[in-house]
Amino acid sequence: MDCTETQRRLHAYLDQEADRPTATAIGQHLDSCARCQAVFATQSALRNGIRRHADYHHGAPRELAERIRARVGGEHKPRWQWPSLGQWLSIGAAAAAAAVISWTAAIQYADAPSNPVAEQVLAAHARSIVTGQQMQVASSDQHTVKPWLSSKLDFSLPVPDLAGAGFPLAGGRLDYLDNRAVAALVYRSRQHVIDLFVWPDAKAGDEAPRTLSKQGYHVLWWKQDGMNYWAISDVNAADLKAFSEAYASAK
DSSP states (O other): OOHHHHHHTHHHHHTTOSOHHHHHHHHHHHHHOHHHHHHHHHHHHHHHHHHHHOOOOSSOOHHHHHHHHHHHTGGGSOOOOOOOHHHHHHHHHHHHHHHHHHHHHHHHHTTOOSOHHHHHHHHHHHHHHHHTOOOSEEOSOHHHHHHHHHHHSSSOOOOOOBGGGTBOEEEEEEEEETTEEEEEEEEEETTEEEEEEEEEOSSOSOEEEEEEEETTEEEEEEEETTEEEEEEESSOHHHHHHHHHHHHHHO
């Protein structure tokens, strides 16, 4: 099964609605394709976010029912019926999905930075916060996080623990930026989360750190030894700069 067919059937696979041969084929493809793994991770995070944030309504408030009956004119008009539980669940799920998509869109497009990769970084970080899917491997042990990421990607990356500098390692996940699967390292700074996205760059040469701020987030990008590094968090700009310097000196 190729990438197009796998991604077309991912929703059925996530909902366990695919038949056994199809589910087996998709699982085998996901085991060997980092790009589809990233798409799967994103769709799985959105699905889990909808489940977590959707409101389940088992009955309408009595006061609302009385107002509606009064509005439609009592017994002399066709009696209005409450939506079934299944309809309420669908409405709740749709509202939750809209909230997730709207938040991501607001982060991505409102007063968007000119760099399209920066837009993707902002959206990816916001999506992970909204859905609560910040880590696929949760560990402060760099010897656990690095092998897990390396087994899913076509490159290896430094995964230092920066607890001594005040930025302990929390884990990592896969993401999809700049048309490819990338590593997302997750660090902490007190109660704040710092995402560090890492992937190779085909162009030679290093780039000095550049910064931007948007929607309460600070973003810092640099390029070193053929790798792109994008750090993003709601910590202050000085702390994010200190994080980037600690990472660069420790790796």
